[in-house]
Amino acid sequence: MIDLRSDTVTVPTDGMRKAMARAEVGDDVYGEDPTVNRLQDMAAALLGKRFALFVPSGTMANQLAIRCQTQPGQEVIVESTAHIVRYEQGAAGALAGVQLHWVPGERGVMTAEQVEAAIRPKDPYSIPTALICLENTHNSGGGTIYPLSTIEKIRAVAVKHGIPMHLDGARLLNAVAATTLPAASYAQHFETVSLCLSKGLGAPVGSLLISSEQGLIERARRYRRMYGGAMRQAGILAAAGIYALEHHVARLKEDHDHAKKLARLLQQIPAVRISPQHVETNIVIFDVEDQRRTPAEIVAALRGQGVLINAIGGRRYRAVTHLNISAKQIDEAGAVFARVLAP
Numbered sequence: 618m619i620d621l622r623s624d625t626v627t628v629p630t631d632g633m634r635k636a637m638a639r640a641e642v643g644d645d646v647y648g649e650d651p652t653v654n655r656l657q658d659m660a661a662a663l664l665g666k667r668f669a670l671f672v673p674s675g676t677m678a679n680q681l682a683i684r685c686q687t688q689p690g691q692e693v694i695v696e697s698t699a700h701i702v703r704y705e706q707g708a709a710g711a712l713a714g715v716q717l718h719w720v721p722g723e724r725g726v727m728t729a730e731q732v733e734a735a736i737r738p739k740d741p742y743s744i745p746t747a748l749i750c751l752e753n754t755h756n757s758g759g760g761t762i763y764p765l766s767t768i769e770k771i772r773a774v775a776v777k778h779g780i781p782m783h784l785d786g787a788r789l790l791n792a793v794a795a796t797t798l799p800a801a802s803y804a805q806h807f808e809t810v811s812l813c814l815s816k817g818l819g820a821p822v823g824s825l826l827i828s829s830e831q832g833l834i835e836r837a838r839r840y841r842r843m844y845g846g847a848m849r850q851a852g853i854l855a856a857a858g859i860y861a862l863e864h865h866v867a868r869l870k871e872d873h874d875h876a877k878k879l880a881r882l883l884q885q886i887p888a889v890r891i892s893p894q895h896v897e898t899n900i901v902i903f904d905v906e907d908q909r910r911t912p913a914e915i916v917a918a919l920r921g922q923g924v925l926i927n928a929i930g931g932r933r934y935r936a937v938t939h940l941n942i943s944a945k946q947i948d949e950a951g952a953v954f955a956r957v958l959a960p
């Protein structure tokens with residue numbers, strides 16, 4: 618099977634499994650797991666920040682960021698198709714008691730003008746705006762890279778209004794690989810950043826919440842426990858994360874090349890609508906014009922030929938390249954798409 622449903626389907630390599638087996642561990646609730654501590658230090662340093670907290674999922678990292686920087690009854694500005702809006706089960710409302718203020722972006726990217734217009738006036742009857750969340754790269758937007766210049770402009774607005782910023786950086790290192798800008802050049806504009814180890818980086822589990830504010834990370838540690846995310850000998854998992862940061866960052870560029878190749882192959886198929894110039898990282902979003910079959914039938918037909926992708930609503934589909942997809946498999950997938958989507 619050529620599994621292009623998501624970069625979360627990656628499985629640990631032999632090298633990663635060996636690193637996990639060898640990991641020195643301790644009880645992380647006591648702060649005594651040396652491997653977790655090492656991963657946290659590495660991640661903080663990578664982003665030019667002082668502290669990091671290892672958590673089970675990207676959702677938890679985002680939700681801790683929201684919980685620690687808001688009060689119940691406040692509002693968080695977020696792009697309308699963000700992971701925080703679509704895929705976190707309403708956690709911001711359910712767990713932090715905040716309201717999300719959706720701003721429709723262009724392939725996931727908001728402008729500074731839009732963000733400023735969404736900030737509530739400071740008066741006795743408007744809900745206070747507590748936090749601004751950006752997502753880089755933007756998943757539903759199609760792996761879109763937030764231009765650094767746009768982030769700088771949004772940051773200037775945030776500073777002017779005294780509002781902190783959180784970056785959902787689940788795939789921040791994909792943006793780094795594509796632009797060759799240092800991760801810290803993005804991270805410097807945010808009070809908190811989340812980073813996923815279990816996407817293109819290929820670890821089985823784990824994300825980090827990263828910040829330079831010690832008090833914030835201490836509060837996040839308490840809420841992590843409240844949310845059921847405090848783990849014990851988590852060094853087994855952190856070792857996979859360290860291995861991923863050491864061995865799987867430089868190769869992300871390969872995934873991007875594969876995605877661009879796939880986009881060019883898809884473009885040659887008459888039924889496919891795609892803009893290859895919008896494929897900036899490892900996510901390929903495209904439409905299929907097919908009056909005969911439903912999206913579920915098209916997905917099943919592709920599956921029958923050995924290619925897995927996701928239908929994401931309407932006539933739209935998503936294919937994601939990753940660690941376990943080779944250049945040869947991209948060519949094979951291209952041939953399967955051409956066959957299955959032929960008129």
Ligand SMILES: *Cc1c(COP(=O)(O)O)cnc(C)c1O
Binds near residue numbers: 673676677785813815
């Ligand atoms: C995957 C993802 C997350 C976190 O997902 P988990 O499954 O909770 O680890 C957060 N943000 C974005 C943009 C993602 O793609």
